[in-house]
Amino acid sequence: MPNLSTVTLRRLLTGLTCLLIAKVVVLTLISYRDYIPPDFHADFLFGRESYFYHSYAWAFYVHIFAGPVTLVLGVILLSNRFRLRFPRWHRILGRIQALCILFFLAPSGLWMARWAMTGAVAGVSFVMLSIATGLCVALGWRAAVQRRFAVHQRWMQRCFVLLCSAVVIRVMGGLTIVTAADAPWIYPLSSWLSWTVPLLIYEAWQHPGWPRKNVAASTPHQP
Numbered sequence: 001m002p003n004l005s006t007v008t009l010r011r012l013l014t015g016l017t018c019l020l021i022a023k024v025v026v027l028t029l030i031s032y033r034d035y036i037p038p039d040f041h042a043d044f045l046f047g048r049e050s051y052f053y054h055s056y057a058w059a060f061y062v063h064i065f066a067g068p069v070t071l072v073l074g075v076i077l078l079s080n081r082f083r084l085r086f087p088r089w090h091r092i093l094g095r096i097q098a099l100c101i102l103f104f105l106a107p108s109g110l111w112m113a114r115w116a117m118t119g120a121v122a123g124v125s126f127v128m129l130s131i132a133t134g135l136c137v138a139l140g141w142r143a144a145v146q147r148r149f150a151v152h153q154r155w156m157q158r159c160f161v162l163l164c165s166a167v168v169i170r171v172m173g174g175l176t177i178v179t180a181a182d183a184p185w186i187y188p189l190s191s192w193l194s195w196t197v198p199l200l201i202y203e204a205w206q207h208p209g210w211p212r213k214n215v216a217a218s219t220p221h222q223p
């Protein structure tokens with residue numbers, strides 16, 4: 001049985017993570033004033049005019065719509081309380097999430113990776129991230145259909161960790177502004193660290209050797 005302080009700590013961490021995600025989603029949505037209509041003097045779109053109106057614009061608008069949707073749905077879908085109270089909604093939103101990632105977010109991220117800021121190192125990271133995110137959601141969906149719910153839960157948790165790379169990379173970007181650290185290698189490095197480090201931490205936490213004497217394994221997933 002988890003003790004009180006462990007439960008409180010878990011709730012606190014979950015609350016703080018949700019707040020951070022909410023903040024990043026709101027700030028991301030606010031930045032859309034620079035994207036609709038596109039402002040090529042603004043940070044992200046600067047210098048992209050030459051290829052924007054070809055295939056990039058489609059991928060870009062699909063991506064900036066799908067990104068926040070998948071993050072918010074991810075928070076809702078990982079909530080044990082929501083799943084146990086509204087199992088039907090969990091299934092409906094889960095399907096929307098899987099389709100949104102497989103058909104919109106991952107392919108658009110893959111396409112945009114070709115023109116990643118700072119070049120190929122970041123580009124390759126985004127390619128791997130797109131493939132990994134698509135794979136996690138596909139394997140998670142298959143496990144749910146096969147009613148292997150513990151496996152389903154783990155793949156979807158991995159998928160969410162990967163989605164949160166969008167939050168981590170923005171936090172890292174914020175830190176570089178605050179610390180005035182400005183080197184050309186920072187963005188490519190952040191693009192890799194933003195998903196590999198959280199994924200490694202998640203895998204370590206899932207490992208049987210992880211000290212979890214007092215930590216409750218998450219509520220077993222029910223059909």
Ligand code: HEM
Nearest residue numbers: 064067068109112113115116117126129130133162163166
């Ligand atoms: C996990 C899969 C994801 C992949 C592979 C991915 C990939 C990319 C790529 C390649 C870019 C262009 C970066 C550049 O040119 O340097 C980008 C930009 C962007 N992504 Fe994602 N992304 C993912 C998830 C998300 C999520 C969950 C959000 C939700 C907030 C999001 C929101 C955005 C936005 C708004 C931009 C435009 C740039 C900005 O305003 O920061 N992405 N993404």
